[in-house]
Amino acid sequence: MELARTGGNSRELAGTARTWQGSRLRVRQETGKVPFVTDTQVLRLAEVRAVVASGEAEQLRTVARLSIGEVARACGVDQSTVWRWERGTRRPRGEAALLYGQLIDRLRKQVATAPPQQASA
Secondary structure, three states: OOEEEOOOOOEEEOOOOOOOEOOEOOOOOOOOEEOOOOHHHHHHHHHHHHHHHHOHHHHHHHHOOOOHHHHHHHHOOOHHHHHHHHHOOOOOOHHHHHHHHHHHHHHHHHHHHOOOOOOOO
C-alpha cells in the first residue's frame, strides 16, 4: 500500500477502508483519508510524554487513589498499556495519550484543590 499526498491536511491510502484508532494507522471508510495531526496535538503529546517520564503521572494517580485499571478504562487502553507507560517501557501515543493528558490535567486540579489530609496518630 502506498501513501499518496492528496492536498490539504490529509493523506490518502489507496485500496483500504479503515479508521485511525490509537497509534494504529487505519483509513476512514467514508473519506479514505488519514486524520491529520495538528501542531497543537504534537506539542500536547510531547507534554504528556514528559509528565509520564518524570513520574508525575503515576504520582497523581496514586494520590488520587486510582488503580491502573481505572485509568486504563478512562483512556480506552488495556491496563498493561498504562503500566508500561508508567514504567517507561512504552510511550503514550495517539488518541489514548491525549485522553491520558486530559486525565492528568484533571487530577492536577483535583490534587491542588483537595484539603490537606490530617496525619493519623
